[in-house]
Amino acid sequence: MAIVSEFAFELELCAHLESAGRPGAAGTDVVARQLGGAVAKPGGRILDIVCVEPGPAFADRLALTSETIPDAAIESDVGPGTARYWKAAFPDDCHPERARSAVERALEIDFFEGERRNGRRYVRQVARYPDWFGRLVGIENKPDLGTPGDLEAQLRTDASLGLVDEAILATESYVTRAHLNRIPEEIGVWRVSRGDADDVADGRPLEIDVIREPIPLAVDEPGVEPLEYHPGHTEVAIVPPERKARTRRRIAERAFGKGWRTFRFPDCEACEAGSPADEERSDGPEPGTATPLPFCRWKGRIVDAESECGPACPGYEPAAEPEVDLEEERDRRTPWRRDPSGRRRRQSGLDRFG
Ligand code: SF4
Numbered sequence: 512m513a514i515v516s517e518f519a520f521e522l523e524l525c526a527h528l529e530s531a532g533r534p535g536a537a538g539t540d541v542v543a544r545q546l547g548g549a550v551a552k553p554g555g556r557i558l559d560i561v562c563v564e565p566g567p568a569f570a571d572r573l574a575l576t577s578e579t580i581p582d583a584a585i586e587s588d589v590g591p592g593t594a595r596y597w598k599a600a601f602p603d604d605c606h607p608e609r610a611r612s613a614v615e616r617a618l619e620i621d622f623f624e625g626e627r628r629n630g631r632r633y634v635r636q637v638a639r640y641p642d643w644f645g646r647l648v649g650i651e652n653k654p655d656l657g658t659p660g661d662l663e664a665q666l667r668t669d670a671s672l673g674l675v676d677e678a679i680l681a682t683e684s685y686v687t688r689a690h691l692n693r694i695p696e697e698i699g700v701w702r703v704s705r706g707d708a709d710d711v712a713d714g715r716p717l718e719i720d721v722i723r724e725p726i727p728l729a730v731d732e733p734g735v736e737p738l739e740y741h742p743g744h745t746e747v748a749i750v751p752p753e754r755k756a757r758t759r760r761r762i763a764e765r766a767f768g769k770g771w772r773t774f775r776f777p778d779c780e781a782c783e784a785g786s787p788a789d790e791e792r793s794d795g796p797e798p799g800t801a802t803p804l805p806f807c808r809w810k811g812r813i814v815d816a817e818s819e820c821g822p823a824c825p826g827y828e829p830a831a832e833p834e835v836d837l838e839e840e841r842d843r844r845t846p847w848r849r850d851p852s853g854r855r856r857r858q859s860g861l862d863r864f865g
Contacts, residue, residue: 519813520654521559524681524703525771526802527717528562529845533648534701534719539565540648541847543766544773548649548674550758551736551748556668558675559652563766564645565846572643572767574851578620579768582761583613585640594626594633644763648725649675654703656684663693664737670695671735673728674755674762686722699725730755770847772837774805777820780828781809784835802844803835 525542532538540562548558587610588600601610614634617623623634649669653662662680669678679699684690686700694700700722731752739746776782784803807814809826821827842849 516812516815517652517654518815518818520681520683520703521652522771522774522804522813523717524650524652525560526804527719528560529771529802531717533562534721536562536564539846541565541644541763541766541845542771543769544771546762546765546769548669548762549736550672550674550734550750550754552738555736555738556665556672558649558762560650560681560771561675561762561766562648562650563763564648566643566645568641569643569846571638571641573846573848575638575641576620576622577768577847577849577851579764580620580622580640581613581616582757582764583609584617584622585760585764586757587613589617589623589634589636591636591639594635597625597632597634600634644760644767646676647674647759647762648677648679650679650681650701652681654683656682656686656690664740666694666698668737670697670728671737672750672755673730673732673734674758676727676730677725678728679725681719691723697726697728699723730759767847770841772802772841774837775816776803776805776833776835777807777814777816778830778832779807779820779824779826780830781807781826782814782816782820782830782833783808784833802840803833 521544525544528540529542530538532540543561543563544559546558546561547553547556548561549555583601583605587605589595589597597614598607598610601607601613614623614625614632618625618634621637622640624637625632625634627633651662651665651669653659656662666678666680669675677699678697679701680694681701681703683703686702691700702720702722704718704720705716733752734750734755736748736750737745738748776784783806804813805816806812807820807826810819814820838849841847
């Protein structure tokens with residue numbers, strides 16, 4: 512079987528997880544891709560896919576704002592009751608510019624509302640920040656285990672840091688005992704396939720075979736984050752549970768605001784906003800339709816417009832980008848709303864930027 516590109520694999524897996532859910536799970540996760548998964552060295556680990564399980568107050572989060580709420584705004588002493596002078600609501604160790612931009616953004620996305628008193632801006636939360644997310648599941652995509660790159664080190668980081676509740680390796684390769692022995696025992700393994708299809712581009716619905724169940728990671732205990740690898744030793748940081756909890760909330764917020772449709776369609780005649788596969792997938796909320804993905808007829812697969820498309824491609828024929836509103840797609844297919852009617856919008860007479 513041909514191995515698809517990591518990009519195509521990731522988009523198709525995200526589409527499947529959104530519509531059908533993880534094996535054995537409810538299918539209500541917030542699905543996102545390419546999120547930072549480190550604490551001490553931000554950017555040191557990027558999680559390919561993150562599934563966020565909704566928590567008890569998910570409906571309140573949906574109603575609040577469609578965007579990512581800045582961490583500094585959540586952490587601040589701005590509450591939903593009495594409005595406070597914004598500068599007094601941030602701790603001394605929060606840089607004034609970070610505080611100012613968090614306030615601006617929180618006002619812009621309707622998490623804060625503001626008023627002006629004696630020339631000073633006072634702010635309060637539109638609604639208390641809800642307890643909206645449950646477990647986080649990180650998925651590392653490696654369609655071809657024959658070219659593993661940094662896979663083992665990445666999975667060892669996930670296991671020792673314990674930032675997500677479960678970590679999973681997703682692959683199209685046949686998984687041998689030797690493969691399983693090389694990765695930490697906590698990491699779950701999925702084999703992703705399209706049934707008996709010889710040609711992955713024919714787009715049969717994905718099937719996930721659980722080769723190994725993940726072992727829950729110790730998110731409430733200190734984690735060990737590798738920072739630098741040197742011959743004979745590795746520099747590490749010990750990350751306390753409070754810092755992990757804060758980063759977990761940042762990941763959940765980022766996942767909520769960003770989702771997984773962070774791609775564009777090529778401005779090329781060969782691009783279809785879908786594949787023959789899409790018509791066959793019927794597990795979405797609207798039977799017979801599947802979410803549009805950037806399928807290239809010329810290459811016979813999903814393509815990454817940013818890195819693969821343009822005049823340098825021999826199949827390129829300039830054309831208008833397919834008209835697909837990716838936010839509208841997310842709105843239609845998931846509980847997320849691009850424009851929730853928050854309480855803030857029903858109020859009037861407040862000086863937002865006062
Ligand atoms: S530019 Fe090339 S890869 Fe991209 S859609 Fe056109 S033919 Fe396909």
